[in-house]
Amino acid sequence: MTKINEIFKEHGIRLTQQRKEIFKILLNISQPVSANYIHNLLKNKLEKSRLSTVYRNLNTFKDLGIIKEVSSVNNNKKLYELSIGSNHHHHLICTKCGEMEPLDCPLEGYEDELKKKTDYKIIDHSINIYGICPDCINKTQKK
Amino acid sequence: MTKINEIFKEHGIRLTQQRKEIFKILLNISQPVSANYIHNLLKNKLEKSRLSTVYRNLNTFKDLGIIKEVSSVNNNKKLYELSIGSNHHHHLICTKCGEMEPLDCPLEGYEDELKKKTDYKIIDHSINIYGICPDCINKTQKK
DNA sequence: GTGACTGCAAATCATTTGCAACTCG
DNA sequence: CGAGTTGCAAATGATTTGCAGTCAC
Numbered sequence: 001m002t003k004i005n006e007i008f009k010e011h012g013i014r015l016t017q018q019r020k021e022i023f024k025i026l027l028n029i030s031q032p033v034s035a036n037y038i039h040n041l042l043k044n045k046l047e048k049s050r051l052s053t054v055y056r057n058l059n060t061f062k063d064l065g066i067i068k069e070v071s072s073v074n075n076n077k078k079l080y081e082l083s084i085g086s087n088h089h090h091h092l093i094c095t096k097c098g099e100m101e102p103l104d105c106p107l108e109g110y111e112d113e114l115k116k117k118t119d120y121k122i123i124d125h126s127i128n129i130y131g132i133c134p135d136c137i138n139k140t141q142k143k
Numbered sequence: 144m145t146k147i148n149e150i151f152k153e154h155g156i157r158l159t160q161q162r163k164e165i166f167k168i169l170l171n172i173s174q175p176v177s178a179n180y181i182h183n184l185l186k187n188k189l190e191k192s193r194l195s196t197v198y199r200n201l202n203t204f205k206d207l208g209i210i211k212e213v214s215s216v217n218n219n220k221k222l223y224e225l226s227i228g229s230n231h232h233h234h235l236i237c238t239k240c241g242e243m244e245p246l247d248c249p250l251e252g253y254e255d256e257l258k259k260k261t262d263y264k265i266i267d268h269s270i271n272i273y274g275i276c277p278d279c280i281n282k283t284q285k286k
Numbered sequence: 287g288t289g290a291c292t293g294c295a296a297a298t299c300a301t302t303t304g305c306a307a308c309t310c311g
Numbered sequence: 312c313g314a315g316t317t318g319c320a321a322a323t324g325a326t327t328t329g330c331a332g333t334c335a336c
Contacts, residue, residue: 014310014315035301050318055301057316076219076326077300092263101261110249111272118244120235120274127270129254131263157290157335178326193293198326200291219301220325 011064021045022057031100032070032079032091070126090126094133103129154207162200164188174243175213175222175234213269233269237276246272 004023008015025041026033039054058080061067068083070091092101111122147166151158168176168184178201182194201223204210211226213234235244254265 016310016316018317048318051300052302052319053317056303059302076221078219092257092261094263095266101263103257106250106253107270114235114246114272118235118274119277119280120237120244120272121280122272122274123238124274125270125272127250127268129257129263129265129268131261131265131267134262137262137264159291159335161292191293194325195294195327196292199328202327 007066011066013060013064018042018046018049018053019057022054022061026067026080026082029081030102032081034077034079036077038080070128090128092129092131094136095130097133097136099133099135101133103127150209154209156203156207161185161189161192161196164192165197165200165204169210169223169225172224173245175224177220177222179220181223233271235272235274237279238273240276240279242276242278244276246270 004020005015007023008019013019021042022038025038035051035054035058038058039049039051042049042054058067062069062080065083067080070079070081088105089102090105092103093099105127107125107127111125115122147163148158150166151162156162164185165181168181178194178197181201182192182197185192185197201210205212205223208226210223213222213224231248232245233248235246236242248270250268250270254268258265
């Protein structure tokens with residue numbers, strides 16, 4: 001059971017149709033997705049939904065810490081994924097096709113170490129490993 | 144002595160005024176900068192220079208591997224820094240003001256380990272640590 | 287000389303915003 | 312009811328592109 005309503009109530013925001021659907025979409029994906037990707041799926045359920053509102057909700061979720069924004073590098077899009085309910089991880093990204101795979105965090109303990117070295121107040125970190133996925137390696141060889 | 148001309152010749156691109164100046168700017172900064180930042184400095188030397196051309200040259204440099212694109216997270220800007228001549232490092236980024244500090248890479252050996260675990264061909268990685276810089280911590284306290 | 291570069295203007299693309307209408311609580 | 316949300320259209324801001332003139336080699 002997902003407790004969407006509780007999560008929303010806890011943060012003091014309304015449980016609208018659109019938010020419910022966006023949240024469900026985010027629950028069902030394992031990779032970070034773009035606002036546009038979400039909007040496309042959303043249109044099946046809510047014909048009238050607008051991309052601008054998707055952005056607004058994603059920003060709301062982000063401000064509340066429900067989702068995380070990860071930076072895509074190929075194109076200039078913002079990508080989002082749930083930050084709650086999912087364990088801390090990073091991504092292995094194919095620079096050819098953009099495919100992403102989750103990776104365990106290799107920085108256990110590093111943040112603590114860093115806190116001693118710097119005057120910054122450390123909050124979070126992101127790691128991206130870039131490479132070429134097996135599919136793209138195969139495609140290149142066939143040519 | 145910088146060997147700009149050699150680097151350019153080696154890559155088979157012409158040594159134009161603008162490219163020379165952009166390269167010099169990149170040599171003199173320790174933080175990743177935006178196209179706009181470069182363009183502003185450039186205008187002192189080359190009044191007629193255009194932002195679009197700066198972008199074109201940055202993309203050329205990037206394709207040749209002379210510079211690296213790092214993704215800024217606060218705003219949606221692309222930032223660039225030299226990838227040659229500078230040792231491998233990452234950034235500690237203030238989420239309030241965007242200030243960046245270089246950091247040594249904590250992933251020594253990790254890529255090798257990863258190569259055994261995955262079928263991806265590993266190429267590179269990026270790490271960003273987010274926090275609040277001493278300046279911004281002070282500003283908040285004073286309020 | 288000629289093809290690679292540039293200035294310039296206009297286009298594109300992701301994201302944001304203003305406002306009036308709507309709807310959750 | 313009424314403040315928080317949304318649809319809709321229009322604005323914004325970063326980056327790209329087409330084209331004709333210019334410059335490096």
